[in-house]
Amino acid sequence: MGNERFDISIPKEYLTRDKARLLYVSSATYGGDWISTPHTHYCSELFYVIDGVGQFQVEDNIFPVSANDLVVINPNVSHTELGFNANPLKYIVLGIEGLELSVENNNANFCIVNFREIKDTVNFYLKVMLREIETRSAGYETVCQDLMEILIVLFGRQTNFSTILSPANKRASHLCDSVRRYIDQNCGDELSLEHLAKFSHVNKYYLVHAFTDEYGISPINYLMHARVKKAEKLLATTDYSLSVISHTCGFSSSSYFSQTFKKVAGVSPSSYRKTVKSDHGEMEDLSR
Incomplete structure (x- = not known):
C-alpha cells in the first residue's frame, strides 16, 4: 500500500x-x-x-x-x-x-x-x-x-x-462616507433609516452606531440638516413658495418644514429668506 x-x-x-x-x-x-x-x-x-x-x-x-x-x-x-x-x-x-x-x-x-x-x-x-x-x-x-x-x-x-x-475602522469609515454622500445627493427623496440600511447592506442599528461615531450625528439627523441646507439655498436663490420648497426638500408638510428649519437654522424660513435677500440687496447697492 x-x-x-x-x-x-x-x-x-x-x-x-x-x-x-x-x-x-x-x-x-x-x-x-x-x-x-x-x-x-x-x-x-x-x-x-x-x-x-x-x-x-x-x-x-x-x-x-x-x-x-x-x-x-x-x-x-x-x-x-x-x-x-x-x-x-x-x-x-x-x-x-x-x-x-x-x-x-x-x-x-x-x-x-x-x-x-x-x-x-x-x-x-x-x-x-x-x-x-x-x-x-x-x-x-x-x-x-x-x-x-x-x-x-x-x-x-x-x-x-x-x-x-481593510481594518474594521476603515470599513466603517467607507460605509459612513458612502451613506453621507447618498444622503447629500438624495435628501429631497423619501428616505428612512430602513432605506439607508438597505442601501448600505448593514443592520440599521449598526449603521446608526457607526455613523454617529464617525460624524457625531445620527443618519436621520444628518438627513434633516441636509434638507435644511438645501432649503436655505432655494430660499436664497428662488422665489418658490414655502410649500414648494418643503416638498422639494423632502419634508412631509409645510408645518414640519418650518418647525425643523427653525430648530436647525435658528430662524423661520420666511425670516431667513428676508434676511438673505436684504443682505444681498445691500451688497448690490455697495457695488454700484
Missing part, C-alpha cells in the same frame, strides 16, 4: 475569512434601454462579464468591456455600466466588504482584467454561488463566502493583484 502526505501552508494574503465578507451577489442583463447613473458603494464590487459587450464609466473615464472581463471597483469610486441593445451586457457582481484589489503599478481605485483562460472555472463557481443564493439551502451563506474566497485565489493566480484587507 502506498501513502503520500502533502502538508499545506496557506499564504497570509489568502486568509480573508472574518476580514473580507461577501455582502451580496446579483446578476444582470444590461442593454441600451436601461438607464444607469454614476454611483458609489462603501464596499468593493467585482463585476464579471458573462457575455455581451458594453462600457464602464469609472469616474470621468469610459472603458470597453466584453466577455470574461473582471471589473474591480474599490470603495467610494464613482461608476456606472453602459450597455448596447445589439449585444446586451450580461454580468454577475459580487459586493465584498473589507477587501480592495488592484493591479500593481496601476490605478488603485479600479482595474479591468480579462480571464478568458479560466473562464469555464470562473463561470462554474459563479453559477454555483447564484444557485446557492437563489435556493437559500441550509448553510448557503458559508458556501457563498467560501466560493468568493476561491474566486479571489483564482484571480490572483492569473494576474498580479495587490490585495488590501
